[in-house]
Amino acid sequence: xxxxxxxxxxxxxxxxxxxxxxxxxxxxxxxPRPELVETVNDGLKLSPVTLILGPRQCGKTTLxxxxxxxxxxxxxxLENPRDLARLEHPLTVLEAARAGxxxxxxxxxxxxxxxxxxxxxxxxxxxxxxxxxxxxxxxxEMLGDAGGAGVFRGHGGFTLGETGVERQTELWVRGxxxxxxxxPDEPSSLKWREDFVQTFLQRDIPMLGIQVPPxxxxxxxxxxxxxxxxxxxxxxIGASLGxxxxxxxxxxxxxxxxxxxxxxxxxxxxxxxxxxxxxxxYVRDSGLLHxxxxxxxxxxxxxxxxxxxxxxxxxxxxILSRVGERNAYFWATHGRAELDLMVLAKGKRWGFxxxxxxxxxxxxxxxxxLKDLKxxxxxxxxxxxxxxxxxxxxxVCPLKEALDELARGE
Numbered sequence: 001x002x003x004x005x006x007x008x009x010x011x012x013x014x015x016x017x018x019x020x021x022x023x024x025x026x027x028x029x030x031x032p033r034p035e036l037v038e039t040v041n042d043g044l045k046l047s048p049v050t051l052i053l054g055p056r057q058c059g060k061t062t063l064x065x066x067x068x069x070x071x072x073x074x075x076x077x078l079e080n081p082r083d084l085a086r087l088e089h090p091l092t093v094l095e096a097a098r099a100g101x102x103x104x105x106x107x108x109x110x111x112x113x114x115x116x117x118x119x120x121x122x123x124x125x126x127x128x129x130x131x132x133x134x135x136x137x138x139x140x141e142m143l144g145d146a147g148g149a150g151v152f153r154g155h156g157g158f159t160l161g162e163t164g165v166e167r168q169t170e171l172w173v174r175g176x177x178x179x180x181x182x183x184p185d186e187p188s189s190l191k192w193r194e195d196f197v198q199t200f201l202q203r204d205i206p207m208l209g210i211q212v213p214p215x216x217x218x219x220x221x222x223x224x225x226x227x228x229x230x231x232x233x234x235x236x237i238g239a240s241l242g243x244x245x246x247x248x249x250x251x252x253x254x255x256x257x258x259x260x261x262x263x264x265x266x267x268x269x270x271x272x273x274x275x276x277x278x279x280x281x282y283v284r285d286s287g288l289l290h291x292x293x294x295x296x297x298x299x300x301x302x303x304x305x306x307x308x309x310x311x312x313x314x315x316x317x318x319i320l321s322r323v324g325e326r327n328a329y330f331w332a333t334h335g336r337a338e339l340d341l342m343v344l345a346k347g348k349r350w351g352f353x354x355x356x357x358x359x360x361x362x363x364x365x366x367x368x369x370l371k372d373l374k375x376x377x378x379x380x381x382x383x384x385x386x387x388x389x390x391x392x393x394x395x396v397c398p399l400k401e402a403l404d405e406l407a408r409g410e
Contacts, residue, residue, distance in 0.1 A: 031178075033059075033162055037066050055259045056204060057196065058157045059178045157181070157285065159321045165400040168383075172314045173298050175287020186297045193291035197221070200260070210254055216241065220251045224261055225283050225292035229309030231332075232263070232278045252281070260284060264316070267329035267342055273372070276332040282313040289313065311356040315381050315399055316341055319352060322406050331373060339369040339378075346409050351378035352402070358382075362390040370394070379405075 040052060040063065052060045157176025160168055174181050174189045177196070183189035201214040201221075223237055232252065234245035241248060255261040262282045268275040283289040289310060295301050301310065319341065320328055327344035341352040351373065353366055360380045370378060370393060380396040387397040397405075 031158065031162055031182075033063060033066060035159075035161060036063055040064075040067055053259075056200075057177055057179055058259075062178070160318050160400065160403065161322075165398075168399065169298060172286050172311070173290065173301060175285040175290070176317075177285065177287065180287050189287070190291060190296050193287050197288065197291060200258075204258070205254070212251065212254070216243075217251065217255075220248070221255065221260070221283075222292050224252075224255070224281055225289055226306070227281055228283055228289055228306060229280065229312050231276060232281050260288070262313075262317070262325075264328065264330050264341070267331045267373070273337075274334040276334065280330050282316065284313075284317060286310055286314040286317070308356040311383065312340060312354040315352070315354045318399060318403065319343070319406065322403050331369060333368075337365045337368040337372075339366070339373065342369075342373060342375070345406075348376040349373060350406075351375040353378065353380045355380055355382050358384065360390075360396050362394060366391075366394060 052063060054060055157178060158171060158181055159176065160171060163171050163181070171181065174183070174186075175193065177192075180189045180192040180196070183192055197218070198214075201217050205212065205214070205217060220237070220241060223240060227233075227237070234248045234252070238245040238248035252261065252263065256263050260283065262284045263279040264282065265279055266275065266277050268277055283292065289306075290296075290301060293304065293306060295304055295306075301307060304310075316328075320343075323343050323345050329342045330338070330340060331342055332338035339351050340354045343350050343352075351366075351369055353360075353363070360382050362380075366378060366380070369375060370391075375393065378391075378394045379402045380390065380394060381399050381402050382396060383398070385398055387395060387401055389395050
């Protein structure tokens with residue numbers, strides 16, 4: 001093929017790829033996120049600075065732009081050297097923005113941005129990826145001048161309330177990261193997840209100053225995927241990796257701090273029983289879990305030993321996105337009584353059993369949990385469509401119904 005034609009083909013392919021990216025970006029903006037916008041706006045009313053923390057590519061910057069869409073806002077790209085240099089003098093920059101800088105309504109593009117002038121003359125929303133949270137510089141100076149910051153923590157992609165119940169299975173199988181959820185097909189979604197895992201380990205972890213070989217962390221992360229929904233056993237995992245249980249614990253805390261893994265704390269009080277006191281561990285995003293387990297789609301998932309645990313982790317993340325994660329626990333005794341999730345909200349104790357079954361029933365374990373934990377009420381959440389009572393305080397219901405009842409405070 002002549003060189004001229006080859007160059008034309010390359011240009012055509014580049015143009016096509018560019019337009020595909022534009023279409024993909026427009027698709028991401030088609031899913032509104034009113035609850036998240038309201039949550040961050042509430043934070044901006046209370047604090048001059050609100051941090052939006054979460055893993056990279058989970059939609060933090062898009063969320064910040066949504067907040068600023070109907071208000072005067074200035075966007076600074078933290079990966080643009082020019083914008084970063086401007087923010088070395090944050091007070092001067094923000095004063096110019098408040099005074100009506102002609103460029104203030106021209107958003108910069110980039111994975112991380114500072115949004116100034118939102119929610120009030122002093123308000124700022126800072127979407128910071130995990131790789132940026134330990135970077136000293138302008139953002140730290142701005143926080144110091146602000147006199148304290150509100151934090152919107154653990155933001156991790158789309159929720160069921162945003163995608164709609166009709167896409168529940170898709171959200172569960174693919175996960176909540178916008179790029180992978182909106183991928184045109186399953187192979188593209190899986191490829192994105194696999195690339196995300198590699199990039200996170202090879203780029204983001206070193207940027208945090210953590211000196212752990214990517215191969216070691218990949219093995220550790222994969223082991224956690226196989227332990228998903230299980231009780232943490234640092235000695236067992238450390239022995240499998242050839243490291244001490246202290247090192248395994250450091251790896252766990254690293255992945256938890258990076259929003260990749262959830263440690264669900266045990267609830268224990270003097271109830272006259274021997275209580276499990278180690279946390280349960282979950283890969284927070286179900287799509288990444290499936291990639292780490294080598295599960296390409298729904299068909300393979302339905303025949304996988306981790307099917308029930310995957311559903312459990314997905315439901316827990318959806319519930320905690322609604323009620324918050326500060327007062328969330330699991331409960332288990334050495335006598336094998338257990339409760340998958342207990343949340344303390346509005347002065348009440350609510351319990352959740354999560355079952356991947358066609359028609360769950362009341363269990364002896366849940367009877368014990370109702371009595372010992374003094375639960376106000378409990379739900380058995382399953383993937384079906386019907387709802388029915390199994391006890392005066394317990395109802396079997398789909399995930400969407402449980403989320404709606406939580407929102408109403410029932």
